Amino acid sequence: MLLDGKVAIVTGGGQGIGKRYCRGLSDEGAQVVVVDIAEEAARQTAAEIGGLAVRADISDEGSVREMVSRAKQAYGKVDILVNNAALFTETLPRRDFDRIPAADWERVLQVNVIGTWLCCSAVAPLFREQRSGVIVNISSNTIYHGSKGFMHYVTSKAAVWGMTHCLANELGDYGVRVNTIAPGLTSSEHVRERYDADYLASRSQARLFKREQLPEDLVGTLVFLCSDRSAFMTGQTISVDGGTILH
Ligand SMILES: NC(=O)c1ccc[n+]([C@@H]2O[C@H](COP(=O)([O-])OP(=O)(O)OC[C@H]3O[C@@H](n4cnc5c(N)ncnc54)[C@H](O)[C@@H]3O)[C@@H](O)[C@H]2O)c1
Known part of the structure; x- marks a missing residue:
């Protein structure tokens, strides 16, 4: 298996x-630390794959430090960090850009940008010491084409994309790889709840592959970026969107 013996932290894994993602990494042999602010959801995922559940708020430094020390206590090391947790559809109403309250901007940037940075900062000492490690940041293909009413979210995902380049530069000397996945609109539970079927169907027509994008469509790329199959890749962004940005 591609990830045998590896230990992976996945934020927002509940x-x-x-x-x-948690199931995909586990299927390839990784020990998975399932991190989520929603404790019960994290427990459930961890129980299904035989992983470790950790309740953490990625926007809180103490919580993130605890997340890494729990992972290290349980498995002795961390090899992979998947920065997937974010404020997305569940909590973010769409608003015209000039009507987004400053408090919403702050909340989105605190979780999606500063939270991602905190998670990277917390694993960096281990990765430097090991002289190895993989970080995969989850951005969004909205960074290329925008999204009406979602300026704060899109800006936060563009920041994560930029962060990848800086991290790749700063951690390259230690053999640490940092890459980004930019997914297209993907029918997770919340997307199905928030968007009506007609909208999702219209988005399917806006792809070269004319069907709904599903969470499993992203798993192969994640496994590739986490595994040695991409050992000479760093600072890169892969769009997984059925050809949306070419359409
Ligand atoms: N679904 C899509 O269409 C789509 C498209 C592009 C990018 N993305 C990105 O993919 C990722 C997952 O998307 P999703 O659709 O599964 O979203 P989701 O809202 O269903 O899941 C996000 C998860 O993150 C957790 N979370 C939120 N805030 C947290 C915090 N402060 N600390 C720890 N955990 C926290 C939530 O509890 C939830 O389990 C996000 O980064 C999202 O921006 C999604």
Whole structure:
């Protein structure tokens, strides 16, 4: 298996696409630390794959430090960090850009940007010491074409994309690889709840592959980026969107 003996932390692994990532990494032999602010959801995913559940708020430094020390206590090391947790459809109403309250901007940037940075900072000392490690940041293909009413979210995902380049530069000397996945609109549970079927169907027509994008469509790329199959890749972004940005 591609990830035999590896230990992976997946943030936001309690539900949605993150849950599918946890299963995908586990299926390839990784020990998975399922991290989520929603404790019960994290427990459920961990129980299904035989992983470790950790309740953590990625926007809180103490919580993130605890997340890494629990992972290290349980498995002795961390090899992979998947920065998947974010404020997305569940909590973010769409608003015209000039009507987004400053408090919403702050909340989105605190979780999606600063939270991602905190998680990277917390694993960096281990990765430097090991002289190895993999970080995969989850951005969004909205960074290329925008999304009406979602300026704060899109901006936060563009920041994560930029962060990847800086991290790749700063950690390259230690053999640490940092890459980004930019998914297209993906039918996670929350997306199915928030968007009506007609909208999802219209988005399917806006792809070269004219069907709904599902969480499992992202798993192969994640496994590839986490495994030695991509050993000479760093600072890169892979769009997984059925050809949306070419359409
Ligand atoms: N679904 C899509 O269409 C789509 C498209 C592009 C990118 N993405 C990105 O993929 C990722 C997963 O998307 P999803 O659709 O599964 O979203 P989701 O909202 O269903 O899941 C996000 C998960 O993150 C957790 N979370 C939120 N805030 C947290 C915090 N402060 N600390 C720890 N955990 C926290 C939530 O509890 C949830 O389990 C997100 O980064 C999202 O931006 C999604």
